[in-house]
Amino acid sequence: MANYKLISFDKIPSTQTHAQGLVTSGNAVDRMIVLAESQSAGRGRYRRAWVSHHGNLYASFIYKVEKRDPRLSYSVAVAVAETLIAFGLIPQIKWPNDILIDGKKISGVLIEYSKDFVIIGIGINIKTSPTVRSYPTTKVADYALYVSRDSLLAMLANKMDLWLPREFSAVRERWTELSINLNKTITYRGRDAILCGLGDDGALVLRRGKEYIMAYGDEISI
Numbered sequence: 753m754a755n756y757k758l759i760s761f762d763k764i765p766s767t768q769t770h771a772q773g774l775v776t777s778g779n780a781v782d783r784m785i786v787l788a789e790s791q792s793a794g795r796g797r798y799r800r801a802w803v804s805h806h807g808n809l810y811a812s813f814i815y816k817v818e819k820r821d822p823r824l825s826y827s828v829a830v831a832v833a834e835t836l837i838a839f840g841l842i843p844q845i846k847w848p849n850d851i852l853i854d855g856k857k858i859s860g861v862l863i864e865y866s867k868d869f870v871i872i873g874i875g876i877n878i879k880t881s882p883t884v885r886s887y888p889t890t891k892v893a894d895y896a897l898y899v900s901r902d903s904l905l906a907m908l909a910n911k912m913d914l915w916l917p918r919e920f921s922a923v924r925e926r927w928t929e930l931s932i933n934l935n936k937t938i939t940y941r942g943r944d945a946i947l948c949g950l951g952d953d954g955a956l957v958l959r960r961g962k963e964y965i966m967a968y969g970d971e972i973s974i
Contacts, residue, residue, distance in 0.1 A: 753909050760787045767791065767812040768862060768873040774814065775866040782816035782869075787905065807879030808891075809901050813872040813912060820865055822968075823920050823954035825849045826927045828861050828872055831911040833930050836876075838907050839896045844932040847947070847956070847974050852932060856881075856890035872912075876904060924950045939973040940965065947974075 764770055767786040774780040788810045829849035836843045836851065836858070843851045843858065851859035858881070862873035877891035878901055892899050915923060928934060933947045938958070945958040945965065955966040 753906050755783055756909055757781060757784045758787060759784065761789070763790045764788050765791060767810050768864065768871060771812040771814050771871045771873075772864070772866050775869045775871070780814050780869055782814070784814040785905075785909070786812045786814070807901075809874070809876040809878055809904050809908070811874050811905060811908070813874070813909075815870050815872070815916075816868060817865070817870045818868070820870075821954075823923070824870065824872075824916070825861065825863055826920075826950065826954060827915045827918065827923045828863065828874070828912070830923055830926045830930065831915040832859050832861065832874060832876070832908065834911045834915065834926075835904065835908045836892070838911070839892065839899050839904070841892065841895050843930065845927060845930045847931065847933050847938075847972070851876075853890050853895065855932075856888040857884075858890050858892065874908065876908075878904060920952065920954075933974055940967050 767788050771780070771786045774784070774786070790806045791810050825848045829845045829851065832849070832851050833843045833845055836853070841853055843853050846852050849861040850857055859874065859876040864871045864873070877889060878899060879891060879893050881889040881891040883889070892904070928949060934949065936947055937944050938947050940958055943960065945960040948957045948959050948964070951957050951966050955968055956972060958965040958967050
């Protein structure tokens with residue numbers, strides 16, 4: 753946690769929304785973390801609700817950036833997975849950055865840009881896991897006892913510092929090792945394709961028959 757400015761709340765609507773407010777008001781600084789015990793209006797990708805009960809990790813990391821980088825989501829996913837590995841868990845990454853254990857979601861990531869900052873929202877189920885109709889969930893406590901939120905946050909900050917600056921070739925190699933979708937069938941523009949890997953710019957490399965395709969997020973369903 754060295755060199756991070758931590759802002760902690762018992763309960764707020766959303767760490768991500770609060771972080772955006774800090775950026776908008778000019779009060780954000782590089783390497784800031786907004787942390788909450790619970791959220792009343794937590795959100796994930798596509799503004800989906802993120803159920804946020806007490807006992808889990810809800811944090812938004814704020815970093816100053818020069819430009820947007822679509823490869824960042826892979827670095828963050830690896831950092832979260834490596835955090836869980838440090839506590840003895842065996843995670844897999846579901847494209848682009850959901851973290852699963854035994855096929856059940858334990859963590860999600862939301863990356864948003866605002867002015868010259870990126871805000872990386874990370875939720876990790878520690879003591880509770882919500883019931884979600886569209887997918888199964890799990891929690892750290894099912895696999896490792898006595899893992900505290902603070903120890904998880906400290907490890908996560910360490911792994912973010914390790915993986916976010918890494919060359920993408922190293923990130924891609926580790927993401928590939930941890931991916932649950934590699935060499936599996938996904939849907940691209942309404943048709944099946946095989947996920948073969950990642951391109952240098954973060955695009956997915958797909959194969960359909962003998963054709964290879966470089967594909968991007970909004971056209972893919974997994």
